Amino acid sequence: MxxxxxxxxxxxxxxxxxxxxxxxxxxxxxxxxxxxxxxxxxxxxxxxxxxxxxxxxxxMPIEDEEVGELPHEEEDEGNQEYMEIADRWFEGLVCQDIPVTNEVYAIHNVEFDRQELRKLVRIVQEVQKSMGNKDSGEGSDRKLSRAKKPLIMFLRSLAKKTLE
Structure with missing residues (x-):
């Protein structure tokens, strides 16, 4: 030993x-x-x-739900606004869009775990990259939705906190 x-x-x-x-x-x-x-x-x-x-x-803590089936609160304009911001951040971070990435990491009025955010983005990017290399159908779609869900939840909570 x-x-x-x-x-x-x-x-x-x-x-x-x-x-x-x-x-x-x-x-x-x-x-x-x-x-x-x-x-x-x-x-x-x-x-x-x-x-x-x-x-x-x-x-596996995450169920086989699709990313679009995430739990939503009441659909009013305030909720729509932070969800739209979170979706824009999600697309920008995953696609490595520099202005969006700088915008998210430049948020200083809200405390959030930047290391956790980097980890979640990296996981989604790795799953997308592996899906590009091999096409295994439904199993890879499930992996991608499982990778996306925590990142979307994280970004939605961050967007909600920034708007408060």
Whole structure:
């Protein structure tokens, strides 16, 4: 184990690593872990794949909704205005439009996580780029809608805060 190979001078790092491993284990499902260990010992690869895909399906927080089906509040002019701003920002950020990007990142009257925004934009761009390389149909559309949804929600909340 990597932690034990370090010398006595790295106690803090060792403690932090053990705490991290402990937090991961607390979130683990014991029945699933036992099934995985048993399948590994028996060499049953199909069972391992089935268990891992089951876990991946359960851990997906975003449902298979389309981006257009996002929850809307009452449709009055104020809501329409911030939604139009958010949509314009979305298109500009995803298409790497410099003026729009500068406009969004220049917002100083509202506190928002710029690092999170960069991450969400990068994810959407990567999914779009991978869709351009290979055309796999409905599965890639689902990936794209799952990537777009958090960015749209983030931009809508930011636009709403700037208009308040």
């Amino acid at each position: 990597l932690v034990k190979k370090f010398g006595p001078d790295v106690r803090e790092g060792r403690r932090r690593q053990y705490n991290y491993i402990g937090s991961l284990l607390r979130g683990a499902q014991p029945e699933l872990m036992e099934d995985l260990i048993h399948s590994l010992k028996n060499g049953d690869e199909s069972r391992i794949q089935a268990l891992l895909s089951e876990v991946a399906d359960k851990s």
